[in-house]
Amino acid sequence: MDRLLKANHVKAKYFALFIFSTFLLSACGGDVSDRKIQNYFKEKYNIDVKVISREEWNTGNMGDFTHKVRLKDNKNVTFDVNVSEDTVTGDNYPIAAKNYEEYKKFEKVLPTVEQLGFELKYGENFIFHEVYGSDQVKIFLDLYTSEKIDYLTFEQQQLDNYYQLVDVVRSSGADIHLLTIEDKRQDPNFISVPMKELPKDLTKDDLYLKIRQRNLDMVSTLENEEATKVTSKLETKRYEFADHYYHNWLMCGETNAETECKWYFVNVEYEQDGLNLTNEHLVSDITYIYEFLSEYLNNKPFKLNVTEPREDVDSPSIHMEYEEWGKYEDIQHLLEVKLEN
Numbered sequence: 001m002d003r004l005l006k007a008n009h010v011k012a013k014y015f016a017l018f019i020f021s022t023f024l025l026s027a028c029g030g031d032v033s034d035r036k037i038q039n040y041f042k043e044k045y046n047i048d049v050k051v052i053s054r055e056e057w058n059t060g061n062m063g064d065f066t067h068k069v070r071l072k073d074n075k076n077v078t079f080d081v082n083v084s085e086d087t088v089t090g091d092n093y094p095i096a097a098k099n100y101e102e103y104k105k106f107e108k109v110l111p112t113v114e115q116l117g118f119e120l121k122y123g124e125n126f127i128f129h130e131v132y133g134s135d136q137v138k139i140f141l142d143l144y145t146s147e148k149i150d151y152l153t154f155e156q157q158q159l160d161n162y163y164q165l166v167d168v169v170r171s172s173g174a175d176i177h178l179l180t181i182e183d184k185r186q187d188p189n190f191i192s193v194p195m196k197e198l199p200k201d202l203t204k205d206d207l208y209l210k211i212r213q214r215n216l217d218m219v220s221t222l223e224n225e226e227a228t229k230v231t232s233k234l235e236t237k238r239y240e241f242a243d244h245y246y247h248n249w250l251m252c253g254e255t256n257a258e259t260e261c262k263w264y265f266v267n268v269e270y271e272q273d274g275l276n277l278t279n280e281h282l283v284s285d286i287t288y289i290y291e292f293l294s295e296y297l298n299n300k301p302f303k304l305n306v307t308e309p310r311e312d313v314d315s316p317s318i319h320m321e322y323e324e325w326g327k328y329e330d331i332q333h334l335l336e337v338k339l340e341n
Contacts (some may be wrong), residue, residue: 018333032083037069040081040088047093048072076100095137102139108173116165118143136178141169145181149189151221155208162211163204166193190215212259216252219259224248230296238274238285243267244309253303263322264302266293269309275316277339286318288330 034051041049053068070078079096083090110120121142134261149158162181167177179193192214199206212219227250231241244251251269252261268289286306293302301322307315318338328334 032086032088035084036086037067037081037088040093041069041093044091045093052078067195074100076103087134087186098137099139102174102176106141106169106172106176109168109172112168113143113165113284116161116167116168117147118145119155120144121182140178140180141174143178143179143181145183146187147183149181149183149191149217151189151215153219154191154211159204159208162191162193163202163207166195166198166202169195170198189217209259213255216255217248219255219261220248220251220282221266223252223261227296234292238281239268239270239289239306241266242269244269244307244315261300263300264297266302266304268304268306270306272308272310275306275308275318275339283332284336290325290331292303 037051038049041047047099048071048073051067051069055065055067065083066080067083070076070083077096077100079091079093081091096196099176113119116192121144147158164182166179168177176195179195181191181193182188191211193207197210224247228241234241241249242284246267249266251265253263253265255261270285276282289304289306292306303322304320305317306319307317308313318335320338321336324334328337
């Protein structure tokens with residue numbers, strides 16, 4: 001028995017040594033020099049490059065690195081080179097080169113874009129996305145605006161300026177798939193424009209529709225504003241239509257092509273210590289909330305979340321999926337099931 005234990009102990013030591021050695025080889029070796037990377041690009045594309053950053057070894061890459069390089073004579077053309085052990089296994093230089101060609105087209109209209117109040121988010125380059133399994137590239141243009149993007153007043157006060165922006169970007173001839181504008185607040189709003197989906201003879205109404213189709217938060221904010229005008233007049237002493245953590249208590253879950261909501265997510269805040277079966281008002285309150293929402297939302301499906309907002313502990317809550325409303329005998333039964341779980 002002692003001999004067996006000793007043998008197993010020796011095996012364990014050798015195995016640990018093997019793992020440690022493998023780790024050292026992966027972490028300290030198994031990468032290629034700048035010179036080898038430079039030779040690779042010289043031989044493959046006849047270009048001179050400079051390595052600008054190296055990915056470090058970690059348990060995620062396990063020695064398969066992606067390093068950043070750029071053209072030696074053009075700092076704006078940056079791309080990736082893939083390395084495994086001591087071999088260069090690939091790169092995305094052709095994509096980066098196309099990306100820069102499109103940037104040069106856009107660069108001609110950049111002063112006009114800046115006059116409209118926008119600036120490049122990532123400096124003198126685009127963000128490009130490779131389409132998996134093909135040589136296709138989708139180019140995204142990301143801009144900042146110093147002006148707050150206000151969803152409630154966007155159509156009246158900002159749409160004209162964004163219409164001009166889209167017109168200028170299109171006039172550049174750059175092959176841009178998606179234009180995204182972000183304001184500079186800590187909690188920013190976004191506008192996204194699918195450039196390839198815009199009709200040739202674009203109207204402001206067309207543009208506003210496309211923007212709403214890609215922005216559920218905008219649609220929700222607009223719906224929430226109108227709904228709050230109604231709920232603020234309701235007598236709700238024990239609860240309110242509100243969300244302690246988010247600016248919209250009524251959120252659109254999905255829209256149709258005309259950006260009409262197909263179903264909703266609703267949040268209601270209930271008085272502290274009220275979400276329990278000993279509360280004599282709970283059933284009548286939830287019944288009223290359900291009946292009011294069904295009527296106001298024209299019987300469209302909705303999910304309801306009722307919470308007790310608390311800062312120090314996890315808030316008690318009741319979550320009801322829209323298919324659950326008809327699943328139980330009545331709301332009394334529904335609440336009994338929810339609060340017992």
